[in-house]
Amino acid sequence: MTGTLQMLVTIAVIALATFATRVLPFLCFSSREPPAILSTIEKNLPPMILLLLVIYCLKDVQWFTAPYGIPELFTIGVVAGLHFWKRNAMLSIFAGTGLYMALVQFNVFSFL
Known part of the structure; x- marks a missing residue:
């Protein structure tokens, strides 16, 4: 099959x-x-x-080298607290993702 035909067949099968x-x-x-x-x-x-997502996210954390998993644990705590407070999964997920990215990108826990 040609590249275009193969792509169209693949899209049709996936759509079906x-x-x-x-x-x-x-x-x-x-x-x-x-x-x-x-x-x-x-x-x-x-x-x-x-x-399963939490376990997957924590599997590569270096617990014995700085920052000792503190950004991950801090973010998990904030997400859990926010979710118990507001009961909104989307808010918890997006706020947790944004917070974690900010902590890691700005290297907030670099002093450890």
Whole structure:
């Protein structure tokens, strides 16, 4: 296949797969209640994903060299506090990302 044709076929397959994954739940559960396990997954999946993101972000922290993970731990504390205060996930995520980037880019904890 040529480069353009291959790209168009790839886009079409991805679009079809995306459409199918969006329509499938409506087709399967339009006439009946979803199973209880699905409700459990729906309730618990977002916190589990966020926990995995935190673990992934902390995996490369150098705990025994300066700044000893202080920017990461400080940002986690601010995000947790902000989330418990405002209960807004988007605010917590964006504020945490902005704060962490500012701490790292401006080397705030360089005095350690």
